[in-house]
Amino acid sequence: MAAEGQRVDIARALRDAGVTALIAFGLFLPLIGFQTVTDIRNDLILTTRWPLLFAITAIVGAGRLAYSFGFEPWLNQRALRPVQAAPSAWRSFVGKxxxxxxxxxxxxxxxxxxxxxxxxxxxxxxxxxxxxxxxxxxxxxxxxxxxxxxxxxxxxxxxxxxxxxxxxxxxxxxxxxxxxxxxxxxxxxxxxxxxxxxxxxxxxxxxxxxxxxxxxxxxxxxxxxxxxxxxxxxxxxxxxxxxxxxxxxxxxxxxxxxxxxxxxxxxxxxxxxxxxxxxxxxxxxxxxxxxxxxxxxxxxxxxxxxxxxxxxxxxxxxxxxxxxxxxxxxxxxxxxxxxxxxxxxxxxxxxxxxxxxxxxxxxxxxxxxxxxxxxxxxxxxxxxxxxxxxxxxxxxxxxxxxxxxxxxxxxxxxxxxxxxxxxxxxxxxxxxxxxxxxxxxxxxxxxxxxxxxx
Amino acid sequence: MEVFLQQLINGITLGSIYGLIAIGYTMVFGIIGMVNFAHGDVFMVSAFIALIAFLILTSWLGITSIALALFIVLIVAMLFTSLVNWVIERLAYRPLRGSFRLAPLISAIGMSIFLSNFVQVAQGPRNKSTPPMVQGEFVIFTQNDYAVTLSFKQLIIWGVTAVLLACFWYLVAKTRLGRAQRACEQDQKMAALVGVDVDRTISMTFVIAAALAAVAGTMYLMYYGVVSFSDGFVPGVKAFTAAVLGGIGSLPGAVIGGLLIGLIETMWSAYFSIDYKDVAAFSVLAITLIFLPQGLFGRPDVEKV
CATH class of the missing domain: 1.10.3470 (ABC transporter involved in vitamin B12 uptake, BtuC)
Known part of the structure; x- marks a missing residue:
């Protein structure tokens, strides 16, 4: 999806995704990785949820990668677009x-x-x-x-x-x-x-x-x-x-x-x-x-x-x-x-x-x-x-x-x-x-x- | 007299917790001028992190020394809570810097709703109670069969608060970061011109605020032995009250305001009605703002045309 003339720096994108995934891992480690459960004796015990933690980490990392490849170039391109002075006919019709x-x-x-x-x-x-x-x-x-x-x-x-x-x-x-x-x-x-x-x-x-x-x-x-x-x-x-x-x-x-x-x-x-x-x-x-x-x-x-x-x-x-x-x-x-x-x-x-x-x-x-x-x-x-x-x-x-x-x-x-x-x-x-x-x-x-x- | 003394001890303990949270409000307000509504929920999250760390240490790793466990829990809670607040600032507040005033406030309210519901979903809606971590107390004196006591956990709270406030004071008053912070508070543009990394300084402010909230969260968990996902709001509002009472933007003000709110609350509960203790705290807030808008130690707000 990268626009012409704008190349996505793959190494940078991968590094960003890695760092983001690492931060997400740290962020969710205590509250997603572990769960406090009350057992039969009414004591608080811990259970782990590693698969969920790794899934969330992977999703966040993949999301960051998608942002670098898809969304960011689109945003940059949009910023270059000339500003339209008059609203389009469709817009004024809708507004009315x-x-x-x-x-x-x-x-x-x-x-x-x-x-x-x-x-x-x-x-x-x-x-x-x-x-x-x-x-x-x-x-x-x-x-x-x-x-x-x-x-x-x-x-x-x-x-x-x-x-x-x-x-x-x-x-x-x-x-x-x-x-x-x-x-x-x-x-x-x-x-x-x-x-x-x-x-x-x-x-x-x-x-x-x-x-x-x-x-x-x-x-x-x-x-x-x-x-x-x-x-x-x-x-x-x-x-x-x-x-x-x-x-x-x-x-x-x-x-x-x-x-x-x-x-x-x-x-x-x-x-x-x-x-x-x-x-x-x-x-x-x-x-x-x-x-x-x-x-x-x-x-x-x-x-x-x-x-x-x-x-x-x-x-x-x-x-x-x-x-x-x-x-x-x-x-x-x-x-x-x-x-x-x-x-x-x-x-x-x-x-x-x-x-x-x-x-x-x-x-x-x-x-x-x-x-x-x-x-x-x-x-x-x-x-x-x-x-x-x-x-x-x-x-x-x-x-x-x-x-x-x-x-x-x-x-x-x-x-x-x-x-x-x-x-x-x-x-x-x-x-x-x-x-x-x-x-x-x-x-x-x-x-x-x-x-x-x- | 005995009741008064006992309530004084309880009030100072509660006030220490409020004071630690209040510093977070006052620092963030001082540097970027926003009421960080999510701060109370950051405090609640830190209590949960402390709870989980405590359970890992005692039931999995088998650490029997409570002092060592508490020390590690404190460090772990400070680290992870700082990370949480750093990310929150990065995602929810930084894009709105320099935007119009209500935008970060709404973003913070949204973040507060998000955090409490996240904890509810991730950890369940029930109260989480731990067995008492620290037991034992000093009996100071006994009169008319009423023993005025100072429990060990209260003593720990006083000690930890005092040590951390000293460290914090040193950080703000003597270090490079503290100077940068005070510079940004006065004039961000000018600070940036003379080479202060404003973004980094603001991030660090959130990190420090979170670390102090984590201390408060750990102490809260140790003191009451119970925490739930909805425990962020009321301590948050009261700590904000404390920050306003002390004069928002003033660091000693936040601590003294916290102590005052803690004392007002416990004294009110003891002598009047425990049902209306929150009304007492909120009334103090309203009365302070109406008659002394700059608070006890705040700078008066001069309006220029």
């Missing part, structure tokens, strides 16, 4: 029609799934893929307001998601309010917490802000765990009322959804309803964000991200600007949280760990901060990718029946985060559409957009 097509697709998605799989097999595809991904799209868009627009790095976003979920669960169980009353209430409560937690950290910037928000997220989780009287601690809250179709419950009773509309009962109706509900909520988030960017407050957010000092000297109240960003982001997390509680019917602190915050933040950054399409694509890739790992049963035929692909979900998730960052440090979508423009609307390179420092 992508959003309407994508929205159309997600609207008809349940219909397509049901047409392909029938009623029985569809719940999994709509619930695990559709709803799960859309929750993260919505959370990503919510956090995008804080991180992408206002440039405030928030690592404790899941706290507001938890506030929304617990608000819905507790109020619905205690007072019997309906989902539609509690949805705005959960959002309001979450945004109140956003302001409350945002207030003390106004002076902090960058990584410090990230760490304090992380601490707040953890504090809220620990309080939820330990305040057993209110929240049930680790056991969580179960039997949370499920949302109804404007008062008609989704059950097999006579006043249930299926009976009222003269249909045969199927759990699928609730799933489809929940799918459209989260779709509507996610699109609301996107729509509100798009509109807010044109209002003074949205412009102030982006100005804050670009330069806080200039902002202040132009008379923008940075305190209010930051607090509104926190409150807005928290509100959408609250909506998503109450939807989550209503969908699951059960919540526990397990669902609100730091890993969730990290996942949401990584979706925002991997997609390209500030780009809503990018965030949606990143959510599909990361969440859909890890969900699809559950479906790879055919791998058992290759690696033997003890092979469990679901074990490797988070392993590959972490690995993918590193790889995407190295491949595209500024996220998957490399252009932004500024909300303010002179004469004609055009997209700009992401390198011109600052990442904020507060």
């Amino acid at each position: 029609w992508f959003v309407p097509f994508a929205i159309g697709f997600v609207i008809v998605y349940p219909v397509i799934v049901i047409a392909l799989n029938g009623f029985g097999g569809s719940v999994k595809w709509i619930d695990n893929f559709g709803i799960q991904i859309l929750i993260y799209v919505m959370l990503g868009w919510g956090l995008n307001i804080v991180v992408g627009l206002a440039g405030l790095l928030d690592l404790g976003y899941v706290a507001f998601y938890a506030v929304g979920a617990y608000s819905y669960a507790l109020l619905a169980k205690t007072f019997g309010f309906s989902f539609w009353i509690l949805l705005p209430m959960a959002g309001t409560l979450a945004s109140f917490w956003g302001i409350l937690l945002g207030f003390p950290v106004l002076r902090l910037r960058g990584d410090y802000l990230a760490i304090v928000t992380l601490a707040f997220g953890e504090i809220i989780r620990i309080v939820i765990i330990n305040w057993v009287d209110l929240t049930g601690g680790y056991a969580g809250i179960s039997g949370i009322p499920r949302p109804t179709f404007f008062g008609i419950p989704f059950n097999a009773n006579e006043d249930g959804f299926a009976a009222v509309f003269g249909l045969e009962f199927s759990p699928l109706y609730r799933t489809v309803f929940l799918y459209y509900l989260i779709l509507a909520l996610a699109l609301l988030t996107a729509f509100v964000t798009v509109r807010l960017r044109r209002l003074p407050v949205g412009r102030a957010w982006e100005a804050l991200r670009e330069d806080e000092i200039a902002c202040r000297s132009l008379g923008i109240n940075t305190t209010n600007t930051k607090l509104t960003a926190f409150a807005m982001g928290a509100m959408f997390a609250g909506f998503a949280g109450s939807f989550f509680a209503a969908r699951q019917g059960f919540i526990s602190p397990e669902s609100f760990t730091f890993l969730e915050s990290a996942t949401i933040l990584s979706i925002v950054v991997l997609g390209g901060m500030g780009s809503q399409i990018g965030v949606a694509i990143a959510a599909i890739v990361m969440i859909g990718g890890t969900e699809i790992m559950r479906e790879l049963d055919f791998l058992k035929q290759i690696f033997g029946p003890t092979f469990d692909p679901t074990q490797y979900r988070m392993l590959l998730f972490g690995f993918a985060m590193v790889l995407i960052m190295i491949w595209r440090p500024r996220g998957l979508i490399a252009t932004r559409a500024p909300s303010v423009f002179l004469k004609e609307r055009k997209s700009i390179s992401v390198d011109l957009v600052k990442e904020g420092h507060g």
Whole structure:
């Protein structure tokens, strides 16, 4: 594959491969070469896995060799390629029609799934893929307001998601309010917490802000765990009322959804309803964000991200600007949280760990901060990718029946985060559409957009 | 009084472990300005390496002298953990140097998720407990039937931490590498112009950070006798808290911050509520950052237009 005029130095490639294999051997020797096992007497003993260790070493060495022969020449050649000034016709076509097509697709998605799989097999595809991904799209868009627009790095976003979920669960169980009353209430409560937690950290910037928000997220989780009287601690809250179709419950009773509309009962109706509900909520988030960017407050957010000092000297109240960003982001997390509680019917602190915050933040950054399409694509890739790992049963035929692909979900998730960052440090979508423009609307390179420092 | 003294001893022990991890955070932040989120998991990996080395030495090679075994375990854990961190820096952080600020942070979070799940897959999700490695204690004094004790393992932790901190201080203050490190911390471009190999210096920073984390990991394993794949996160965050409390970028600050966090945690557990000990540590972090953003020994951050 080496290009003409570029010869691959075979000796160097072999040496590199050897060194890499040697390093890999050392790297994996303790943790792959040996395994700690608890034996029958409950003592810890060691077993060895030399074949696996040598296989991994060989794969790494071969991979390095393939890199020298295939990938590196290709990269070098690509670097020499002239930069195209104007995007190709295909690209601008895709750019123009992508959003309407994508929205159309997600609207008809349940219909397509049901047409392909029938009623029985569809719940999994709509619930695990559709709803799960859309929750993260919505959370990503919510956090995008804080991180992408206002440039405030928030690592404790899941706290507001938890506030929304617990608000819905507790109020619905205690007072019997309906989902539609509690949805705005959960959002309001979450945004109140956003302001409350945002207030003390106004002076902090960058990584410090990230760490304090992380601490707040953890504090809220620990309080939820330990305040057993209110929240049930680790056991969580179960039997949370499920949302109804404007008062008609989704059950097999006579006043249930299926009976009222003269249909045969199927759990699928609730799933489809929940799918459209989260779709509507996610699109609301996107729509509100798009509109807010044109209002003074949205412009102030982006100005804050670009330069806080200039902002202040132009008379923008940075305190209010930051607090509104926190409150807005928290509100959408609250909506998503109450939807989550209503969908699951059960919540526990397990669902609100730091890993969730990290996942949401990584979706925002991997997609390209500030780009809503990018965030949606990143959510599909990361969440859909890890969900699809559950479906790879055919791998058992290759690696033997003890092979469990679901074990490797988070392993590959972490690995993918590193790889995407190295491949595209500024996220998957490399252009932004500024909300303010002179004469004609055009997209700009992401390198011109600052990442904020507060 | 007895309880206080006993908690003081426990707190210093815990604080020594936090301090050793905190140095890794503060050094890396000082030199490349990133929060190395994976550092807590590097610490966890080192505890696993120490566990495996200990099992090899005692059950396969039949070494009966615990002192010799611990010494070898310490060296082995430091070597392999350094290799791990060196590779991590090379693969996950170096390509992102000079890129925008959030990219290495996300890469580090990804690495942290990767490491803990790798250990889970490779070694199994269950807690790994070892029989007690070191037993015995000094009784300092007894009052009202309450014996204030200093166990041998606590003494070992104090001793090892003190010796390693001395070596480390010498390395940073007196050697060529330490000078290069301090130069890179102040101005990487200028350091490169005067002939400092910046890439190599940064790599060595990660190696030293990992070696100290490995000491902490070995001590942790010896002290608690149990380790699991998820044990990296909480000590990691607390050590980071310690680094921030001491003033990030300041090496004595990291050690003193570690000791303070260890003391706050044990005192809080003894006098208030053990359930909320993590809340105490995190609240200290939030309060420090809000009222004293540069920490106890840090340089104030001057913003220029």
